[in-house]
Amino acid sequence: MTVQTESAHRKDQQADGPVLEAEGIRKAFGALTVLNGVSLSLARGEVVALIGPSGSGKSTFIRCLNMLETPTAGAIRFMGRPVGRRFRDEPGATGIGTLRRRVGMVFQHFNLFPHKTVLENVTEGPRIVLGLDATAADAIARDILAQVGLAEKEQAYPSHLSGGQKQRVAIARALAMRPDVLLLDEVTSALDPELVGEVLTVIRRLANGGMTMVIVTHEMAFAADIADRVLFLEHGVVCAEGSPQDVLINPQNDRVKAFVSRFNQ
Amino acid sequence: MYKWDFSIVTQYWDLFLYGLWITTLYTVGSIILGVLIGMMTCGARLSGWKSLNFIARVYQETFRCSPLLVQLLWFYYAFPLLVGITIDNHVAAMLTLSLYVGSFYAEIFRGGIVSIEKGQREAAAAIGMSTAQAMRRIIMPQAAKRMLPAFINQSVIQFKNTSLVSVISVSDLAYMAAVVNGQTYRPLESYTVMALLYIAVLFPLTQVADWIERRLRASD
Numbered sequence: 181m182t183v184q185t186e187s188a189h190r191k192d193q194q195a196d197g198p199v200l201e202a203e204g205i206r207k208a209f210g211a212l213t214v215l216n217g218v219s220l221s222l223a224r225g226e227v228v229a230l231i232g233p234s235g236s237g238k239s240t241f242i243r244c245l246n247m248l249e250t251p252t253a254g255a256i257r258f259m260g261r262p263v264g265r266r267f268r269d270e271p272g273a274t275g276i277g278t279l280r281r282r283v284g285m286v287f288q289h290f291n292l293f294p295h296k297t298v299l300e301n302v303t304e305g306p307r308i309v310l311g312l313d314a315t316a317a318d319a320i321a322r323d324i325l326a327q328v329g330l331a332e333k334e335q336a337y338p339s340h341l342s343g344g345q346k347q348r349v350a351i352a353r354a355l356a357m358r359p360d361v362l363l364l365d366e367v368t369s370a371l372d373p374e375l376v377g378e379v380l381t382v383i384r385r386l387a388n389g390g391m392t393m394v395i396v397t398h399e400m401a402f403a404a405d406i407a408d409r410v411l412f413l414e415h416g417v418v419c420a421e422g423s424p425q426d427v428l429i430n431p432q433n434d435r436v437k438a439f440v441s442r443f444n445q
Numbered sequence: 446m447y448k449w450d451f452s453i454v455t456q457y458w459d460l461f462l463y464g465l466w467i468t469t470l471y472t473v474g475s476i477i478l479g480v481l482i483g484m485m486t487c488g489a490r491l492s493g494w495k496s497l498n499f500i501a502r503v504y505q506e507t508f509r510c511s512p513l514l515v516q517l518l519w520f521y522y523a524f525p526l527l528v529g530i531t532i533d534n535h536v537a538a539m540l541t542l543s544l545y546v547g548s549f550y551a552e553i554f555r556g557g558i559v560s561i562e563k564g565q566r567e568a569a570a571a572i573g574m575s576t577a578q579a580m581r582r583i584i585m586p587q588a589a590k591r592m593l594p595a596f597i598n599q600s601v602i603q604f605k606n607t608s609l610v611s612v613i614s615v616s617d618l619a620y621m622a623a624v625v626n627g628q629t630y631r632p633l634e635s636y637t638v639m640a641l642l643y644i645a646v647l648f649p650l651t652q653v654a655d656w657i658e659r660r661l662r663a664s665d
Contacts, residue, residue: 353572357572
């Protein structure tokens with residue numbers, strides 16, 4: 181009884197605080213500093229769009245959020261707990277394994293597993309990482325594949341799918357882990373223009389469903405439409421931050437103005 | 446006009462068969478040991494540990510950049526003087542063959558693993574897999590497919606390479622053909638039978654290898 185109350189109490193605390201935080205993230209590759217102190221606090225259900233010119237560090241930053249890149253300095257906190265440098269959980273720190281289990285990622289180039297069917301791509305995480313049995317994992321995967329409109333493709337191999345279908349499988353693969361946060365790294369940049377819409381539709385539906393997301397994108401109109409907050413990065417620092425209205429539609433900052441105007445032509 | 450007479454040679458059929466058996470034994474033995482050595486060397490190369498990587502490279506380049514015949518002679522005649530113990534010719538032969546093929550296998554294994562796109566590792570990591578899980582479930586199944594043709598090819602070469610152990614008196618097929626020649630003074634027949642036996646074993650193997658390669662390419 182006490183245990184239950186305690187855990188319920190802890191849950192409430194978590195629900196109030198940020199889900200994922202990055203504080204003063206610095207990342208250098210040799211002499212090249214890509215990120216120079218970027219911070220972000222992500223509330224539950226919030227959609228944050230990261231925009232900026234190429235080379236501004238937005239992809240590096242989103243990859244620091246699930247520790248695919250190890251920050252040179254700065255801290256990542258998940259559910260209020262610092263994330264350590266080890267895969268396993270430690271007394272004072274959440275492990276990278278736990279972080280990645282609960283923070284999904286979708287990549288620009290899909291990175292589907294070519295030797296596995298669509299269904300196997302989606303069940304891989306639930307089976308191997310979460311330890312579910314085949315029946316349970318298949319049920320989750322079929323449910324999610326139906327949500328992204330690919331129920332009839334479950335036995336296909338990735339090489340037989342269009343770019344848009346591949347990206348929707350990749351989203352399904354991330355969703356199958358039932359993540360608390362979804363990181364989307366330029367997920368429409370590698371797609372033919374006519375296939376962008378089907379992927380954006382899926383993302384929009386996730387946003388409306390309350391999924392917490394960080395989105396790196398060049399789709400300004402889309403970012404303005406679904407994001408609660410926009411961060412503009414340039415040269416590894418946040419130049420402007422605020423609502424889509426403030427950052428994208430009525431930019432005050434000259435650099436942002438110049439950048440955004442190029443997309444409005 | 447030379448008069449062929451295989452009947453003289455075929456009297457010694459049992460010697461040829463024994464030689465073929467020894468050749469097969471050395472091939473299979475050195476392939477098994479070579480795979481183990483190759484896996485360890487490949488692991489050392491990819492460990493990200495500089496000194497381990499260096500040792501593995503020195504071993505690999507030493508064995509890849511010197512002729513097998515030279516290695517056999519060195520291990521049988523020179524190495525024992527260096528360490529002050531006698532080494533049985535069978536041990537020297539098996540050891541050298543294994544180390545030799547292992548250095549090539551290591552490169553085949555390493556090449557297959559590093560040829561898998563970085564995105565595969567990252568996608569596996571992003572769903573929470575450990576490095577070991579990603580290796581076993583995602584990287585290795587794809588890498589193995591790419592390694593297989595080169596692996597089979599190297600193993601076929603290994604079967605031929607074992608003929609060199611005859612120079613340190615291991616009674617393989619090449620050695621036994623020389624023995625039969627010594628008994629019969631019929632080099633043409635003795636060495637022709639030897640050559641045909643090598644071809645009889647290897648031709649079907651190369652056909653299987655080609656077939657596997659075609660099938661793998663079709664499944665891409």
